[in-house]
Amino acid sequence: xxxxxxxxxxxxxxxxxxxxxxxxxxxxxxxxxxxxxxxxxxxxxxxxxxxxxxxxxxxxxxxxxxxxxxxxxxxxxxxxxxxxxxxxxxxxxxxxxxxxxxxxxxxxxxxxxxxxxxxxxxxxxxxxxxxxxxxxxxxxxxxxxxxxxxxxxxxxxxxxxxxxxxxxxxxxxxxxxxxxxxxxxxxxxxxxxxxxxxxxxxxxxxxxxxxxxxxxxxxxxxxxxxxxxxxxxxxxxxxxxxxxxxxxxxxxxxxxxxxxxxxxxxxxxxxxxxxxxxxxxxxxxxxxxxxxxxxxxxxxxxxxxxxxxxxxxxxxxxxxxxxxxxxxxxxxxxxxxxxxxxxxxxxxxxxxxxxxxxxxxxxxxxxxxxxxxxxxxxxxxxxxxxxxxxxxxxxxxxxxxxxxxxxxxxxxxxxxxxxxxxxxxxxxxxxxxxxxxxxxxxxxxxxxxxxxxxxxxxxxxxxxxxxxxxxxxxxxxxxxxxxxxxxxxxxxxxxxxxxxxxxxxxxxxxxxxxxxxxxxxxxxxxxxxxxxxxxxxxxxxxxxxxxxxxxxxxxxxxxxxxxxxxxxxxxxxxxxxxxxxxxxxxxxxxxxxxxxxxxxxxxxxxxxxxxxxxxxxxxxxxx
Amino acid sequence: xxxxxxxxxxxxxxxxxxxxxxxxxxxxxxxxxxxxxxxxxxxxxxxxxxxxxxxxxxxxxxxxxxxxxxxxxxxxxxxxxxxxxxxxxxxxxxxxxxxxxxxxxxxxxxxxxxxxxxxxxxxxxxxxxxxxxxxxxxxxxxxxxxxxxxxxxxxxxxxxxxxxxxxxxxxxxxxxxxxxxxxxxxxxxxxxxxxxxxxxxxxxxxxxxxxxxxxxxxxxxxxxxxxxxxxxxxxxx
Numbered sequence: 001x002x003x004x005x006x007x008x009x010x011x012x013x014x015x016x017x018x019x020x021x022x023x024x025x026x027x028x029x030x031x032x033x034x035x036x037x038x039x040x041x042x043x044x045x046x047x048x049x050x051x052x053x054x055x056x057x058x059x060x061x062x063x064x065x066x067x068x069x070x071x072x073x074x075x076x077x078x079x080x081x082x083x084x085x086x087x088x089x090x091x092x093x094x095x096x097x098x099x100x101x102x103x104x105x106x107x108x109x110x111x112x113x114x115x116x117x118x119x120x121x122x123x124x125x126x127x128x129x130x131x132x133x134x135x136x137x138x139x140x141x142x143x144x145x146x147x148x149x150x151x152x153x154x155x156x157x158x159x160x161x162x163x164x165x166x167x168x169x170x171x172x173x174x175x176x177x178x179x180x181x182x183x184x185x186x187x188x189x190x191x192x193x194x195x196x197x198x199x200x201x202x203x204x205x206x207x208x209x210x211x212x213x214x215x216x217x218x219x220x221x222x223x224x225x226x227x228x229x230x231x232x233x234x235x236x237x238x239x240x241x242x243x244x245x246x247x248x249x250x251x252x253x254x255x256x257x258x259x260x261x262x263x264x265x266x267x268x269x270x271x272x273x274x275x276x277x278x279x280x281x282x283x284x285x286x287x288x289x290x291x292x293x294x295x296x297x298x299x300x301x302x303x304x305x306x307x308x309x310x311x312x313x314x315x316x317x318x319x320x321x322x323x324x325x326x327x328x329x330x331x332x333x334x335x336x337x338x339x340x341x342x343x344x345x346x347x348x349x350x351x352x353x354x355x356x357x358x359x360x361x362x363x364x365x366x367x368x369x370x371x372x373x374x375x376x377x378x379x380x381x382x383x384x385x386x387x388x389x390x391x392x393x394x395x396x397x398x399x400x401x402x403x404x405x406x407x408x409x410x411x412x413x414x415x416x417x418x419x420x421x422x423x424x425x426x427x428x429x430x431x432x433x434x435x436x437x438x439x440x441x442x443x444x445x446x447x448x449x450x451x452x453x454x455x456x457x458x459x460x461x462x463x464x465x466x467x468x469x470x471x472x473x474x475x476x477x478x479x480x481x482x483x484x485x486x487x488x489x490x491x492x493x494x495x496x497x498x499x500x501x502x503x504x505x506x507x508x509x510x511x512x513x514x515x516x517x518x519x520x521x522x523x524x525x526x527x528x529x530x531x532x533x534x535x536x537x538x539x540x541x542x543x544x545x546x547x548x549x550x551x552x553x554x555x556x557x558x559x560x561x562x563x564x565x566x567x568x569x570x571x572x573x574x575x576x577x578x579x580x581x582x583x584x585x586x587x588x589x590x591x592x593x594x595x596x597x598x599x600x601x602x603x604x605x606x607x608x609x610x611x612x613x614x615x616x617x618x619x620x621x622x623x
Numbered sequence: 624x625x626x627x628x629x630x631x632x633x634x635x636x637x638x639x640x641x642x643x644x645x646x647x648x649x650x651x652x653x654x655x656x657x658x659x660x661x662x663x664x665x666x667x668x669x670x671x672x673x674x675x676x677x678x679x680x681x682x683x684x685x686x687x688x689x690x691x692x693x694x695x696x697x698x699x700x701x702x703x704x705x706x707x708x709x710x711x712x713x714x715x716x717x718x719x720x721x722x723x724x725x726x727x728x729x730x731x732x733x734x735x736x737x738x739x740x741x742x743x744x745x746x747x748x749x750x751x752x753x754x755x756x757x758x759x760x761x762x763x764x765x766x767x768x769x770x771x772x773x774x775x776x777x778x779x780x781x782x783x784x785x786x787x788x789x790x791x792x793x794x795x796x797x798x799x800x801x802x803x804x805x806x807x808x809x810x811x812x813x814x815x816x817x818x819x820x821x822x823x824x825x826x827x828x829x830x831x832x833x834x835x836x837x838x839x840x841x842x843x844x845x846x847x848x849x850x851x852x853x854x855x856x857x858x859x860x
Contacts, residue, residue: 301770318767323666323688476748476767476774479669480707483714486772487739507738514710517683517703518669 003278005286007164010155013277017152026061026103027081028052029144030090033068033227034262035384036075039089041065044076047095061103064153067143067231070385071131074114079126079144086126087112117381117403131382134400136363136371139347140224140387143231148266151273154234160279162353166242167287175246175353176202182357183369184349188214188305188342189417189446190522191368191435197339201329202247204337209249212314212333212340213240215256215263216298216305219418220469222449224373224385225343229256229263232347233270237293239349241280244291247339252293255310259300267295302419302473306521307332307340309475320475321521342447344373364390368434372445378415378452381406390434394424397433398452409454413537417446419466419473420526422533423459442533444526458555459538460545464492466530474523481524484515488531497558500546505535554622557607561623564598564611568619571595578614581606629697636691643671643686646699653699654708654728656715656798657749658687662758668749669711674698683707709734719745722799745801746776752793752802760792762840765816784816788837806831825855832856 004010030036030045048063069077074088080102087098090112101107113122114129123129126144146153154160166175180195201209213236217225229236240252256263271293274280282290296314298304304319311333313319332338348370352360361369368390374397377383381403388397394414398404405411413423416433422443424431431437435445453462467489476482488511491504512528519525535542544550551559564575564584573588576598583604589595600611612620625636629646636645641664646653657668664687671686676696683703698704709732716729717739725747729735753765753776764787768777778784789811794804802815809831812819820834832855842851 303770323685325684325688325690470771472771472773474771476770476772477665477667477750479667479711479714479748482748482772482774483718487714487717490740503738510710514707518672518707518711520666520685520688 003276005278005283007168007285010160010164010279010285014155017156021156022060024082027064028062028098028103029064029066029079029081031067031069031075031077031079031144032065033072033075033143033231034223035068035072036077037262039075040092041076043092044078044090044095047092048099051096051099055099064147066146067148068140068227068385069126069144070135070137070140070227070387071129071382072384073382074384084125084127086114086124086129088114130403131384131386131401134392134396135387136389137387138351138363138371139228139235139344140231140373140385142235143227146232148231148233149269151234151270151277154232158354159234159350160238162350163238163241163279164285166245166353167285167289172202172246172248175242178357179246179349179352182352182360183367184345184352184360185368185435186342187344187348187372187447189444191445194341194345197329197341198243198247200327201249201337201339204330206337208251208336209247210333210336210338211240211244211247211249211252212310212338213252213254213346214305214307214310214340214342215254215260215267216310217257217260217343217447218300218302218305218473219447219449221377221451222375222418222447224375224448226260226263227385228343228347228373229254229260230266233263233267234274235347235350236267236343237270237274237280239346240293241284241291242349242353243339243341243346245289249339250290250292252291253296253314253333254293255296255298255304255314257300258297264295264297271295301475302469303475303521303523306523308521310340311338318475320477321523323520344448365432365434365437367436372433372448374416374448374450376402376450376452378450379405379409379454379457380452388433391432393430393432395429397450398429402452405452405454409456411452412455412457413453413459415443415451415453415462415530416449417444417526417529418449419469420444420523420529421446421449422529423453423462423537424533425537427537442536443529456553456555458496458551458553459534459541460492460496460551461553461555463530463534464489464496467492467527470523470527474527478519478524480515480518481520481527484511484519484524485527487511488515488528492531495542495545496551496556498545498549500542502546504546505539505542508532509535550623560607560609561602562600562605562607562609562611563621563623564600564615565619565621566597566599568617569597570617570619571597572617573598574614574616575611575620578610580608580610584611625691625693627691627693627695627697630699638691640691641687642673642675642689642691642697645691646686646697651699653686654712654732655687656728656747657751659751659755659796661796662751662754664688665750665754668715668747670708670715672704672707672711674701674704705732708732713737714739715747718742718747719799719801721745724798724800745799747799748774748776749798750776751796751798752776755792755796756787760788760790761844762786762788762790764788764818765793778816778818782817784813784818787813787816787818788840789813789818789820789834790837823852825858826853827858828855830855830857 076090078087078090176198184194185191301319304313306321309319309321328338371387373387415423471485471489474481512532515528571589576584583601586598587596634649653671655671666685666688673686674681712729712732712734717737720741764784791804794802809822820836822831823835838852
């Protein structure tokens with residue numbers, strides 16, 4: 001590989017790459033993201049390789065394994081360029097048909113197309129799928145166009161152009177100003193203005209400074225940072241190099257969890273490629289600026305994503321947060337000025353520098369500019385990664401992009417911001433999503449988890465689930481956080497198992513307040529959100545559990561009562577056979593004998609629900 | 624000197640000191656359990672919560688970890704502080720309901736009953752033992768294990784703490800007396816760390832005065848002559 005030593009050489013290299021690529025040439029792209037990986041995309045890739053090998057060796061038809069497209073629900077995804085025909089849930093055996101029919105003859109295969117869940121209409125191209133229509137994919141968009149292991153692909157879509165611009169046409173102060181003007185806020189959860197952070201770190205005394213990329217994404221079900229690192233690692237690197245230049249740092253770290261093996265691999269490959277090309281390391285593009293990045297792998301503790309705990313981990317210590325009375329921009333990693341931003345924040349930087357703050361600030365709301373990537377999961381038809389402009393309403397995300405609730409069930413709430421976010425009820429579904437509005441209603445942006453819940457979700461159970469996660473993941477240092485989350489979980493368990501008392505709600509609120517106010521870091525500071533927000537919006541459901549020992553959503557097992565309706569019972573005996581504890585008695589009806597309707601002995605019943613599942617006549621009732 | 628105000632009382636502090644030590648020196652009582660002036664502040668027990676008003680903004684923080692800062696106003700008895708402190712005391716009392724010190728502190732703060740399931744943990748996870756062992760003794764024999772509600776202070780891997788010199792500093796530092804030391808003939812045991820060491824006999828009085836292992840460590844560290852510890856501290860002076 002050549003080492004590029006000037007911006008002109010980079011442009012020349014870009015033109016060389018582009019000259020070998022014909023945009024009208026057939027190209028098969030297969031999504032290689034984590035979701036599609038799990039649905040078996042690698043077998044699909046192998047099948048395509050084989051087909052191309054056999055039938056099209058020399059006619060230039062390309063195959064590219066790309067990063068995550070976001071539409072994980074429908075994986076493995078295949079997009080056929082140049083028409084951008086989208087095939088979903090593709091199986092290896094479809095490869096040769098796709099090749100013969102669509103690639104060679106241009107015919108669309110109906111049964112592989114996405115079908116609109118309500119109208120039943122078949123949709124041919126990616127951009128016409130409602131899931132993508134309302135998105136604004138300025139960060140995630142290139143995931144589907146590039147092979148993350150090929151730096152040429154990134155350069156071909158304009159990669160490292162922003163870096164050239166800042167290195168040769170801007171002063172570091174001007175870069176900071178531009179980021180401030182763009183009002184880029186930290187995408188890791190806090191929403192702190194990145195430009196301000198950069199400025200403080202730049203002005204901090206000391207020669208040696210660090211920049212860090214926080215890729216310790218730990219929210220259950222959230223994978224936007226993972227998909228960026230896996231699918232477009234160079235965009236993160238480019239952002240970090242620009243940031244380092246603006247701040248005056250020459251060393252950087254990417255702290256990524258060890259559980260993300262593909263991200264670790266791809267970022268490693270990207271770093272090496274950038275070094276080889278002269279885009280990282282000494283004298284970047286001949287500018288005289290030096291910067292290099294090391295990858296530090298985390299052991300998977302949720303709390304290690306907290307900035308000071310993360311720095312302690314890189315230093316080789318236990319991942320435990322420390323007091324930030326002196327900010328990390330002054331004294332961070334090894335007590336040196338350190339600027340830490342999240343993966344998505346870094347990935348926003350090249351876009352802002354390339355297209356300018358004026359363009360960037362057209363997207364979003366007054367206080368939150370640009371887009372945000374959410375991982376949309378739970379009881380929603382189209383789970384996946386969505387990138388939306390700030391200010392879009394929850395309704396648009398859940399119904400237009402997410403395709404609504406499966407099985408015709410009723411929407412109940414959406415939980416945003418990861419385990420320590422809050423649950424937002426249906427009455428607030430038209431809330432515009434941005435940093436400030438989410439905080440106002442008792443939730444938060446967090447790193448962008450979004451869990452949709454329907455009427456079959458019990459909110460007390462949800463709060464209990466998150467408390468269970470947080471009591472395990474608290475580092476355990478502060479009494480308020482360790483004991484607070486533990487006791488909240490204990491009380492919630494009591495409530496869901498029928499031991500709740502009317503005083504419990506007040507006690508939960510008091511505990512929540514203390515955990516929030518008295519704990520050192522943001523983990524404790526936000527941990528009570530799931531409890532407090534569910535009490536705020538679903539107090540009646542708590543009361544129902546406590547006063548009437550009933551779970552309206554029929555989730556809390558200990559509170560359920562199974563009953564066989566004797567009128568509906570056909571005396572077939574299936575339920576008695578299915579019951580693992582022999583709690584059902586009766587007599588099976590045969591041709592000779594009359595039979596006795598079955599009934600459940602409440603004392604013996606363990607509420608496993610097997611009878612309910614087994615009955616074909618809806619004779620088993622749950623209360 | 625740094626000047627600021629605690630509960631309306633003006634105080635002066637040295638550069639690098641923390642709010643808790645300044646308050647204690649000035650005779651202003653702030654309850655605390657994990658603070659000990661011999662080691663660095665840690666901020667684990669959260670009992671020394673105070674409100675700090677800085678540039679017109681009030682926020683709750685632990686006094687032990689907050690650096691003495693010019694012009695701040697510290698409130699140790701505000702309604703918010705007392706409310707939070709009481710709950711934290713109740714949480715600690717639930718961890719070790721049998722401890723005399725904890726009971727007394729709770730009573731003084733008006734915590735009469737515990738609304739949580741009582742445990743018999745005894746240890747309040749303040750980390751003083753490990754910090755004294757690290758920062759004062761330099762033996763680094765113990766550390767916290769696990770996280771969250773499974774966090775515990777145990778010898779490494781739950782087995783005998785191999786680096787423990789049985790000096791007993793942790794025994795003295797522990798605010799709730801859960802680390803016990805016992806001497807039996809010429810053996811000393813720190814029960815919690817499963818560590819038993821042979822003691823050395825004084826050449827003059829014949830008393831067993833300190834563990835061999837400990838004396839060897841000290842001798843190495845201070846580069847003392849081989850026979851330095853043949854005689855006990857009492858007979859030497």
